[in-house]
Structure formats: structure tokens, C-alpha cells
Amino acid sequence: MADQLLEFAQQLINGLAQGSIYALIALGYTMVFGVLRFINFAHGDVFMLGAFAGLYTAPKLLALFGGGPSLPGATAVLLVAMLICAAIGILIEKLCYRPLRDRPRLTVLITAIGVSLFLENAGQYAFGVDPQSFPEIIVDRAIEIPETWGAISALTITIGQILVVGVTLFLLLVLRFVVLHTRLGMAMRALSFNPVAASLMGVNTDVVISFTFGLGSALAGAAGILTSIQQPSIDPLMGINIGLKAFVAAVLGGIGNIPGAALGGILIGVLEALVVGYINPTYRDALVFAVLILILIVKPSGLLGKTEREKV
Amino acid sequence: MATFRPLLLAGALFLPIVLPTSAQDIPIGEFASLTGGAASFGQSSHKGTELAIEEINASGGVLGKKLRLITEDDQSQAGQPATIVRKLISQDKVVAILGEVASSRSLEAAPICQQNKIPMITPASTNPKVTEVGDYIFRICFIDPFQGTVMSKFAQSKGWKKIAVLTDVKQDYSVGLSEFFIKDFTASGGQIVKEQKFSSGDKDFKPQLTSLKAARPDAIFIPGYYAEVALIAKQARLLGIKVPLLGGDGWVGDSLLKVAGNSLDGCYLSCHFSADDKSPKTTEFVAKYQAKYGEIPDDMAALGYDSAMILAEAIKRAGTTEPQQLRDAIAATKDHAGITGTITLDAARNASKPAVILTIDKGGFQFVETVKP
Numbered sequence: 001m002a003d004q005l006l007e008f009a010q011q012l013i014n015g016l017a018q019g020s021i022y023a024l025i026a027l028g029y030t031m032v033f034g035v036l037r038f039i040n041f042a043h044g045d046v047f048m049l050g051a052f053a054g055l056y057t058a059p060k061l062l063a064l065f066g067g068g069p070s071l072p073g074a075t076a077v078l079l080v081a082m083l084i085c086a087a088i089g090i091l092i093e094k095l096c097y098r099p100l101r102d103r104p105r106l107t108v109l110i111t112a113i114g115v116s117l118f119l120e121n122a123g124q125y126a127f128g129v130d131p132q133s134f135p136e137i138i139v140d141r142a143i144e145i146p147e148t149w150g151a152i153s154a155l156t157i158t159i160g161q162i163l164v165v166g167v168t169l170f171l172l173l174v175l176r177f178v179v180l181h182t183r184l185g186m187a188m189r190a191l192s193f194n195p196v197a198a199s200l201m202g203v204n205t206d207v208v209i210s211f212t213f214g215l216g217s218a219l220a221g222a223a224g225i226l227t228s229i230q231q232p233s234i235d236p237l238m239g240i241n242i243g244l245k246a247f248v249a250a251v252l253g254g255i256g257n258i259p260g261a262a263l264g265g266i267l268i269g270v271l272e273a274l275v276v277g278y279i280n281p282t283y284r285d286a287l288v289f290a291v292l293i294l295i296l297i298v299k300p301s302g303l304l305g306k307t308e309r310e311k312v
Numbered sequence: 313m314a315t316f317r318p319l320l321l322a323g324a325l326f327l328p329i330v331l332p333t334s335a336q337d338i339p340i341g342e343f344a345s346l347t348g349g350a351a352s353f354g355q356s357s358h359k360g361t362e363l364a365i366e367e368i369n370a371s372g373g374v375l376g377k378k379l380r381l382i383t384e385d386d387q388s389q390a391g392q393p394a395t396i397v398r399k400l401i402s403q404d405k406v407v408a409i410l411g412e413v414a415s416s417r418s419l420e421a422a423p424i425c426q427q428n429k430i431p432m433i434t435p436a437s438t439n440p441k442v443t444e445v446g447d448y449i450f451r452i453c454f455i456d457p458f459q460g461t462v463m464s465k466f467a468q469s470k471g472w473k474k475i476a477v478l479t480d481v482k483q484d485y486s487v488g489l490s491e492f493f494i495k496d497f498t499a500s501g502g503q504i505v506k507e508q509k510f511s512s513g514d515k516d517f518k519p520q521l522t523s524l525k526a527a528r529p530d531a532i533f534i535p536g537y538y539a540e541v542a543l544i545a546k547q548a549r550l551l552g553i554k555v556p557l558l559g560g561d562g563w564v565g566d567s568l569l570k571v572a573g574n575s576l577d578g579c580y581l582s583c584h585f586s587a588d589d590k591s592p593k594t595t596e597f598v599a600k601y602q603a604k605y606g607e608i609p610d611d612m613a614a615l616g617y618d619s620a621m622i623l624a625e626a627i628k629r630a631g632t633t634e635p636q637q638l639r640d641a642i643a644a645t646k647d648h649a650g651i652t653g654t655i656t657l658d659a660a661r662n663a664s665k666p667a668v669i670l671t672i673d674k675g676g677f678q679f680v681e682t683v684k685p
Contacts, residue, residue: 003526004526006526007522007523007526010522011519011522011523014516014518014519014522015519017518018516124347129346129347129348129351130352130566130567131349131539131567131571133567140550141550142550142551142552156550156551156552158550158551160550227515230516231515231516231543231547232546232571233515233539233542233543233567233571235349238515241513272519273518273519274519276510276519276520277519277520277522277523280509281481281508281509281510281511281514281519282481282509284514285511
């Protein structure tokens, strides 16, 4: 019995770590939806670009901090990847979506699919098609739980898992602060309530939209690095599946709702781990999309997307 | 100007149809996963095939004509092989088809080749179903029952009694290997303590590994492909799974050891060929391959080479590229001295040949033993 309980606890830990990644990416979907009311399907590919930004900058950044894997080195890689992704996100919006802002929303949506395909194929051309090994920026090892803790000592928690959950939590708090307590955050909220009224009140919509894209893309970049620490094999198509699942997470939590996206991501991650561990791993993807269909039928506004929502 | 346009257009349309039917050379079709998840396999088998065709042409070709290799990329994607092979047969008028490495994709192409009565030789698809499609489908590698059984016998010889199995359910190859491993292992009194599954393309295997760990096996059999196996090995070690991992020829890929690091030290796999082999034929092949591509050939390169050589030899023996006679000539292949061992095709159009067991140590493959059929 104790064995089964431990296995269950271990699956929850696994799910929480994977779910945190979905949560980070889901935030980008939800924020863009909040201000522009469209799904940025290229978001999953920005996540991929984050991983590759890490791949190419890591050797130089790690050298600044003594060469080997280290916490300051990993932090630098994370921050640089976030910056690069933020810049890419802003650029994508400026070049591809801004010229279409007054067109029907479907036009922008299809453009987003085009941007996604472009990034995937340009990525295959630029980075090569083979999976590449991501450099070790921090030593990912299991943390020993002392024997004296009894049965729990059989649980394994890895540094990567703690980092993922910790960094996600930290970024969520930062995001919450930005949205609730800064002028730009207030402008974002204003824009999501009523774009016309916001611009009449003197909100510079272009700046706010750029900022939203930058913020969301930075979070996707962070997710790219955090994933690569745990699963050090990256390829130009890695963003497709994970992007779709994060999108489902955003819808599950209530698209446009920030805490909802985080909750949705973690729920999807845990659900996946349990299905894989106890039912049948082949149902992993099917389940995620079944959740999407179910939530759209039962509660289209999502788990947290009710009245008084804090849209961004 | 406007009046010329239809003419030009007609010319452009006409051109690709005319070219392939020129009688100057013999068109051979190849479909391979040059990009996508199994790109390492496709690239290797393609390079091996290309090298063989070049050698044949350099020594005068066959039947007084040069062989012309037409290669198409299936992007490691289901659905692509069918389209590509149809194109090779109907547009390029190829006399035979070489490919693929992955059984799932060979199984897609095989019925089309069979229908059109164009002989197909797969270099490395080990799932039995591939050649069962019909009498025009051949393979020059051993099959899953043999490979699965070899690993089961090997596990028994190590004294392991409890084995857990982790299968890639998206790949016929993996499903086949697991099936025959389990059959032989349980028939010999061993115990399969847990079976788990994953799908190609997965990156997070911690849930499956957690469940396998709880079963406390002596070793874990993972007949997957290199991309996933590297991550599985890494995550298994992180979760505190210390037992050896066992696998098949699908492990041999460029990025396996780069990604897995030392996580695979002390693990074992069965495969077709070892570049460490010191026989003159192998050394010569390794040297030529290295001179051309600047890398050491792997299993798939050696098999690709052998597949093209067997086809060329059969065309020579048949004295024609007429499908029926070419088919009969391929079927009659006997004691062909290939890079991957002496190859004889049996009545079921499968190759009967030895397997090699390798171990991984300090980031390199090392030869353990050869197992004869």
C-alpha cells in the first residue's frame, strides 16, 4: 500500500513539473487573447525559439561564470533567452499582426498559423532537422531525501523539477504584480475591457500590445529553457504539441484569465501524468483534447472565467 | 509575347514526363526519412545507398547502363511514403524501390509496390509484416522475432529474472520487438514484471518510469528509437533507476550518446553491424564511407549499402529490368557477402544473417558478441 501511495505521490510531482511548463506557455496565449481577442498560434514556436536561444548563447554565458554548469550561469541563460523571445514576440506582432489589426479577426488568426509554419520550417532550415543536445546549464540530479524521513525517502525530486516549479511560481507573482500594480498593467487591463474607450482615455494601444506580446513571449522563452534543462533534446518542431496543449490549458482555465491559465496548465500536467502512469500512455494526447471539447461544451468560459474576471 | 505563353507552358509540362523515360540509365527509386524525427536513420541509409550506387557506376554500371538514384524525403511522417512511392513509380518509372528504415513507413509503401509489381527492398525494416505484404517485397536485415529473441536469450544469460518492458506503441518495430522478447522470455521461465508504453515524439517519460521503478525489475527492455531512448535513459537515472537498459538496432543514432551522456553506460543492444569489426570488407567500407562523408558509418549506412548492392547484383543476374524476372533474381540472392554479414534471402523474402550485441561504455559502443541465427 505504501508503495502505491508513493508511486501516486511521485506521479503528482511529475505532473506538477510538466504542468508548470504548460502554465508558463498558456499565460502567453491568454494575455494576447485578453488584449487582442485572437489566438496567437505562433506562440508554441516562440517557446521553441527560446530553447534554441539557450542552445546558442549558453556556451558564452556559462563561460562568464566559470565555464561549467552553475546557478548564476543558468540564470543568465534564462534571462537572455527571455529577452530574445520578448524581442521576437514584439517583432512578430509588429510585422505580421499590426498591419492586419483592422481586418476581420479570422485574417489575423490565419496569419498566426502562417507565422507558426514559417517559424517551424525556417527553424528546420536554420537549426537543422535533427534533435540537438541542449547543453547542461545546471546539473540536473535527483535530490536525496534522508532515510530518516521514512517511506518518503523513496520519492525522487530532481533539481530540474524544483527549478521549473519555483521559477514558474516566481514569474507568476512578478506577472501578477506587473498586471495589478503598474501603469502598463493597468493599461493592459483597460485595453482588455474596452479597446476603444482605452485609446480615448489616452492609452497608447500600440505600446501596450507590444508590451503584452513581449511579456508573453518572454514567459514562453523561460518555458523553453526550463523544459530543455529536464529534457535536453531540442528540435525545431518541439513547440507544436506543447503549444497546443498549453492552448488547451488556457481554455480550460478560462481564456483571458491569468490565474486560470496557470491553474489550467497544472491541471493538464497532472492529468497527463496520471493517465500515462495508470491508464494508457497512448491516451495522453487524446485526453488533453477531450478536455478541450468537454470544457467547450460544459463551461465554455473555462474554470475561472466567470464574472468579475481579471482579463488581460 | 502572349501568344508564346501557352507553348512555353506546354513545354514545361512535357519536360518532366520525357526525361525519366530516357533509355540511357536505369532509374532506381529511394524513399528515406531525410528530415524529421528519424532523420539520422534516413540520412545514414541514404548515404550508404548513394555510396553503393556510385561504386557500381564507377565500375561501369549494370547491363551497360548507369544506375540513376532518385531519392525522395518522407520527412519521417506517416502518410508521406504512400504519396512518394506512387510518384516514383508512375512519374519516374523506377524499376525498383529501396527504403525505408522504419517498419511503419515501409508498411505504407509496400502494398503500392506490390500492386504495381515493382520490387521493393527495405534495408532495415525488421517488422515481419513488411515482407508479408507480397512476393515483390524483400528485406536484407533480420526480423523482429530474431532480434527480440536474441535480446531475451542475452538477458537470460545475464541471469536476469524480472524484466520490465517499455514499448513505443506508435512504431510497429517497437511493438514487434517487445512482443517477441516477452514471448521468449516468459516461455523460458522469466517474468515480465511490468509493461509500459510511450509514443514517438514524447519528451517526458517520468510517469512511465515511475511506474516501472515501482515494479523493481532487474533490467528494462526499451526497443525504441534513439531520440526517445536518450531522454528515457537520462530521466531513468534521475529517478534513481540504476538497472541496465536493453534495446535493439533502433538505438543506433547520431544523437543517442550526445543527449544521453553517460546515462547509458552498462546498457546493451542488438544491431546489424559494428564499425569495430576488423574484417577486410568492413574496413574497406568504413574507409570509403569516411573519405566521402567524413563520419563513421553506422548500421543503417551499412544496410543501405548492402541493399543497393544486392539490387544491382540481381539486375545483373536477371539481365533485364523487367519486373517479374528482376523479382525472381532478387529472390534467388544467396550467400551475398555484404557489409552486414553473409546474406541469403529465404522463401519468405527475409534475410537470414547474424546479429551483433553491443554494449555502451564511456560514451562509445563496444562489441560484445555475434549471435548466429
